[in-house]
Amino acid sequence: MSALSKVDKNMRILVVDDFSTMRRIVRNCLKQLGFTNVKEAVDGAQAYDTLKQEKFDFIVSDWNMPNMMGIDLLKAVRADEELKTIPFLMVTAEAQKENIIAAAQAGVSNYIIKPFDSDTLTTKMEAIFKKLV
């Protein structure tokens, strides 16, 4: 049985991207996997405020955004006692080796390069939940 099939489908997911098109695509992909309890934020700063106000179980974030970059959001989340255990999936067009190493060092749960397909998202989420379940 897959790890994805065991997790609570009503978990709260925060999708962070400055492009609404990408937020909708990620939201739709998550819907296909059965996750419908999704909220959106337009940048890292708004995401961090939202995370401090509401409880979330999973974060999907872009890297390159105004106000607060995804990598800075990741660092802020990992440095925050209340938030540090939330799985954090980076979905980004930033595809330099340095980016991936920086994200890994900051505690990213997994990393997807844009453009991606729904199978890649499924595989990465499966890998993340396999470690947690």
Place this chain on the structure above:
Amino acid sequence: MSPDKEHALQELVDALGKGDEGRIQELLNQLEIKSHSNVYERIGTMARELHRTLLEFNQSMSSENVTMHSTTLPDAVDKLEEVLKVTFQAADKTLNSVEEQNTILSSSYEALGEALETLKPDNIPDETVRTTLKEMLEAERERVERSLAINNEIMMTQEFQDLTGQALKKVIKLVQGMKDNISALIEIFGAEDLPPVQVAQESEQALDENKLDQGDVDSVLKDCGF
């Protein structure tokens, strides 16, 4: 910088791009720029480069998008921002349609499933009729599934808007920066070195060449203990 001087500098940049020597000299005199031929030549090259890029940009726009071609915009930054807006609208409209159609298809899928559940001997005693109906409903459900899969592909294709949008934002910044650099250069005339516009472009290219694909990313993640 005074509005008059700024206006004159903008005119100078335009004249340099057009190669209008008479007007260039007039403006240089007006701006009290007399003897910096080397810098002048380099600025001219930059301005012509910018002018040519804008012309090529206009030509590519006209061949690829009739709507954009008919839209007269004052400068390249505005045009790029218009492209950003139009591609966003197109992607948004496509996603609206896909989502609406997915709702309809999902309802059909559920209804077909419920109909299949009713195909029992108590309801339809004739086995031949029952089997025929079952095959028909199952075939229809497969078609709905296929349609949902196609919709998914259409939806994922809209990623282009995010990727091209990010690239456009970088180009907008670059064009804006180049304009600002030229104005600043003329203002401080006499400086030996030009801002590294070309170097910045080369760096961008170098970065692009170093980009990894998902397979490479997974290898790096594996090395990092994932």
